Amino acid sequence: MMHTVLFIIFAVVCVAAAINLLAQRHPINSALSLIVVMGSLALLYLLLGAEFVAAVQIIIYAGAIMVLFVFTIMLLNAGEEELSKSSRVAIVFGVPAVAVIVAALAYILSRGAGTAALGDFIGGPKEIGRLLFRDFLLPFEVTSVLILIAIMGAVVLARREER
Amino acid sequence: MGEISTIHYLVVAAALFAIGTIGVLTRRNVVIILMSIELILNAVNLNLVAFSRMHGQLPGQVFSIFIITDAAAEAAVGLGILIAFFRNKETINADEVDLLKW
Amino acid sequence: MNPITNTDYVTILPELVLAAFGLIVMLVEPFVTKGGSRKPLGYLACLGALASLAATWYQAGSPYTQGFFKMVLVDHFSVFFHVVIALVLFVALLGSLDYVERQHIRAGEFYALMLFGAVGMDLMSSATELVLIFIALEISSISTYILAGMRRRVAISAEASLKYFLLGSFATGFFLYGVSLMFGATGTTSILAIGPQLHAGGFNPLVFAAVALMFVGLGFKIASAPFHVWTPDVYEGAPAPVVAFMSTAPKAAAFAVLLRVLFAAWTPGWFWPVWISAALSMTLGNIGALRQTNIKRMLAYSSIAHAGYLLVAFAASKAADTAGISAAIFYTAAYAAMNVGAFLVISHLAGEGERFVAIDDYAGLSRRQPAVAASLALLLLSLIGIPATGGFFAKFYVFSAALQANLVGLTILGLINSGIAAYYYLRVIVVMYMREHPAEHEHGHGAERITIPEGVALTLSVLATLYLGIMPNRVLQLAIEAAKDLLR
Numbered sequence: 001m002m003h004t005v006l007f008i009i010f011a012v013v014c015v016a017a018a019i020n021l022l023a024q025r026h027p028i029n030s031a032l033s034l035i036v037v038m039g040s041l042a043l044l045y046l047l048l049g050a051e052f053v054a055a056v057q058i059i060i061y062a063g064a065i066m067v068l069f070v071f072t073i074m075l076l077n078a079g080e081e082e083l084s085k086s087s088r089v090a091i092v093f094g095v096p097a098v099a100v101i102v103a104a105l106a107y108i109l110s111r112g113a114g115t116a117a118l119g120d121f122i123g124g125p126k127e128i129g130r131l132l133f134r135d136f137l138l139p140f141e142v143t144s145v146l147i148l149i150a151i152m153g154a155v156v157l158a159r160r161e162e163r
Numbered sequence: 164m165g166e167i168s169t170i171h172y173l174v175v176a177a178a179l180f181a182i183g184t185i186g187v188l189t190r191r192n193v194v195i196i197l198m199s200i201e202l203i204l205n206a207v208n209l210n211l212v213a214f215s216r217m218h219g220q221l222p223g224q225v226f227s228i229f230i231i232t233d234a235a236a237e238a239a240v241g242l243g244i245l246i247a248f249f250r251n252k253e254t255i256n257a258d259e260v261d262l263l264k265w
Numbered sequence: 266m267n268p269i270t271n272t273d274y275v276t277i278l279p280e281l282v283l284a285a286f287g288l289i290v291m292l293v294e295p296f297v298t299k300g301g302s303r304k305p306l307g308y309l310a311c312l313g314a315l316a317s318l319a320a321t322w323y324q325a326g327s328p329y330t331q332g333f334f335k336m337v338l339v340d341h342f343s344v345f346f347h348v349v350i351a352l353v354l355f356v357a358l359l360g361s362l363d364y365v366e367r368q369h370i371r372a373g374e375f376y377a378l379m380l381f382g383a384v385g386m387d388l389m390s391s392a393t394e395l396v397l398i399f400i401a402l403e404i405s406s407i408s409t410y411i412l413a414g415m416r417r418r419v420a421i422s423a424e425a426s427l428k429y430f431l432l433g434s435f436a437t438g439f440f441l442y443g444v445s446l447m448f449g450a451t452g453t454t455s456i457l458a459i460g461p462q463l464h465a466g467g468f469n470p471l472v473f474a475a476v477a478l479m480f481v482g483l484g485f486k487i488a489s490a491p492f493h494v495w496t497p498d499v500y501e502g503a504p505a506p507v508v509a510f511m512s513t514a515p516k517a518a519a520f521a522v523l524l525r526v527l528f529a530a531w532t533p534g535w536f537w538p539v540w541i542s543a544a545l546s547m548t549l550g551n552i553g554a555l556r557q558t559n560i561k562r563m564l565a566y567s568s569i570a571h572a573g574y575l576l577v578a579f580a581a582s583k584a585a586d587t588a589g590i591s592a593a594i595f596y597t598a599a600y601a602a603m604n605v606g607a608f609l610v611i612s613h614l615a616g617e618g619e620r621f622v623a624i625d626d627y628a629g630l631s632r633r634q635p636a637v638a639a640s641l642a643l644l645l646l647s648l649i650g651i652p653a654t655g656g657f658f659a660k661f662y663v664f665s666a667a668l669q670a671n672l673v674g675l676t677i678l679g680l681i682n683s684g685i686a687a688y689y690y691l692r693v694i695v696v697m698y699m700r701e702h703p704a705e706h707e708h709g710h711g712a713e714r715i716t717i718p719e720g721v722a723l724t725l726s727v728l729a730t731l732y733l734g735i736m737p738n739r740v741l742q743l744a745i746e747a748a749k750d751l752l753r
């Protein structure tokens with residue numbers, strides 16, 4: 001019962017915040033909505049028993065990535081976006097489009113996954129750590145190359161040109 | 164509604180995916196397009212964690228951790244590209260990306 | 266608990282070598298005197314490409330080895346693609362040595378990004394686990410997003426980079442959503458385990474959605490229609506040697522992933538998406554190329570068309586035989602050889618700030634630089650598919666595989682398209698050989714002689730194209746071996 005109530009609350013908050021992200025005109029408001037999405041998703045992860053992912057979600061997504069977003073919005077001094085005619089048309093078509101996509105996906109998902117029960121709790125940080133540093137050792141190490149590229153790219157692109 | 168099962172989580176993920184897709188396709192502000200892409204990645208993560216629980220297979224959760232890491236890398240590069248672009252054009256609206264036809 | 270052994274390290278040896286050279290380039294860069302030539306860094310990077318080729322050679326001695334808990338698989342398939350990627354990297358690096366100096370690009374980061382990008386591409390072709398494929402795909406994509414924006418003083422380069430990044434990340438999102446559905450349908454992320462799982466379970470609509478979404482994501486990376494809209498703009502804005510690299514190596518790697526996902530896992534439901542995408546890519550690519558006046562944009566549309574021909578080979582692999590798959594593998598190699606060369610010529614002639622990229626700028630090239638003009642003419646003839654060039658056999662194998670698979674409609678469409686394509690490739694040759702050079706350009710443009718590294722790179726690409734056109738059997742045999750290993 002508790003599960004149902006919590007799920008409904010946070011699922012609704014999550015989707016509402018996502019819609020708000022698009023409805024807001026000022027990027028800062030959108031960024032704050034995104035943080036709400038991330039936070040409520042973390043709770044959904046907890047309900048699913050994925051404690052470690054929930055923690056990572058808060059620390060990295062809501063913590064690090066969103067700070068980067070907010071920082072950039074401030075840095076670029078992004079103002080409100082005026083709606084052009086085409087974007088009003090887009091909104092008119094966008095809402096039904098979301099409904100159609102969700103309905104189609106829900107149909108496929110319910111055919112595919114059915115009403116399969118959630119299953120048992122499958123493990124916490126210890127098991128994940130074992131998997132990450134054994135079976136997934138190579139992707140884990142290769143990720144360092146990815147991060148190196150990202151750092152280098154951000155530095156190369158954002159650095160002021162010396163003349 | 165009864166018992167909450169996997170499908171309920173999947174539908175939330177599908178909604179996030181759809182909202183993100185529409186956001187990328189309709190918004191003009193590049194920062195908001197980037198946030199919409201983050202929504203899509205979050206939808207993927209929710210899918211993975213829910214399926215992971217359903218199958219009793221932990222790799223789904225591990226996958227979602229990799230995706231979060233990648234999202235961080237992508238955000239850093241994306242905002243770097245955006246700053247480089249801003250220096251040249253003084254705008255962050257995607258449909259002013261018009262030297263090349265959009 | 267089984268520890269990591271030497272065998273495991275051998276399975277990622279080329280990647281290790283490339284990553285090591287990338288780090289060395291980054292570490293050496295600060296020691297190069299300020300204002301001095303950055304070419305030594307470039308030669309170091311070239312050495313890295315050759316070393317990875319040698320490492321692949323070493324791997325080829327013991328094919329079909331799995332490593333790192335079945336994350337990677339070294340087989341004839343991965344070796345073939347590793348060789349293609351290493352050669353493309355080597356040639357593109359040679360071709361960018363002078364370009365980087367001319368356009369004032371930050372050399373250290375440029376070469377390091379090329380090497381690291383190649384790490385990702387190599388891993389894409391040998392990974393058998395969707396997690397690793399995803400990370401490798403992101404390495405290859407992110408490095409090309411950055412490389413596309415390296416001409417930072419030029420507005421269109423920043424725009425190309427931004428556009429490529431936005432659409433690329435969007436496509437990655439689709440790919441991942443597809444992967445998550447695949448995980449949901451099978452409960453595994455290992456490609457080798459997905460196949461048996463799929464056949465054990467019955468019809469599952471999730472799988473079809475998963476394959477379609479993954480195809481959207483990869484379709485973007487290979488620039489096939491209807492996911493091609495970014496291609497002309499990005500190719501126009503990105504530095505020419507980067508285009509030489511990114512129109513071939515990451516594409517080859519993405520094709521490798523597509524082959525693995527579709528055929529090693531033998532996923533159902535891919536046939537019609539591939540068919541439609543092949544037909545659309547060929548048609549839209551060639552029609553788009555007809556009205557271009559900028560040679561980079563023209564070749565961008567041409568590369569969309571070539572992705573279409575390649576997908577014909579995919580569609581022809583209906584009945585788990587090697588004809589279609591080996592044709593696709595051969596096409597990847599042939600396309601890489603000729604396209605790298607064509608873009609290197611563009612990069613050589615573009616001049617500072619890439620001012621000379623209109624087709625009209627090529628007027629009278631045959632008199633100013635006869636060797637370069639002849640090479641470009643040969644490469645363009647190969648892109649048309651004239652006999653005695655690699656392009657001919659590539660197309661020949663693809664369309665004969667398609668006929669064997671009874672894809673008559675697609676074959677006819679492909680042949681009509683090859684006819685249309687001949688027009689715009691020949692137009693460039695006509696301009697080079699028949700048109701007088703306008704006098705006002707006489708000084709400044711096209712006067713620079715081709716430098717030794719550029720010459721070597723161009724010669725290599727011409728020789729490879731001719732080799733594939735005159736003696737295709739050896740490479741075809743390797744492609745067939747690769748296809749066999751893929752289906753094993």
